[in-house]
Amino acid sequence: MENILLFNFFGPEMLVVLFAILLLFGGKKIPELMRGIGKGIREFNTARSTLESELKDGMRDAERKEAESKEERSNA
Template sequence: MKTILLFNFLGPEMLVIFFAILLLFGGKKIPELMRGIGKGIKEFNSARSTLESELKDGMKEAERRELEEKRQS
């Protein structure tokens, strides 16, 4: 059974992609593009960490309520 790996780029493929980006955006636009990608990744990680903390807080609250219900029973 053959597995297809997505985004498994080696040296030659990376060079082709780099030159394609260079041709499409030009040398002056690449720093702006990378900055935008960096900001997007930063926002994504921030949202992910916020969601994780809210989920953990919700789970702790549910456990606390469950323990209180058991004590009352």
């Protein structure tokens, strides 16, 4: 079976895609489109880092509570 790689295009294929984007959106709309994409990527990265920090805090709290409960059991 052949391996199909998504988004693996360079050279002529990339030029065709860029030309199609230019035709669809026009020269004046492309900067606005890129700003929108950049804003979306920034929001995604912010949400990802927030979620990552919340998960790490939750795991740290769970480990701390587990250690405290083991300590209480050993003292009893």
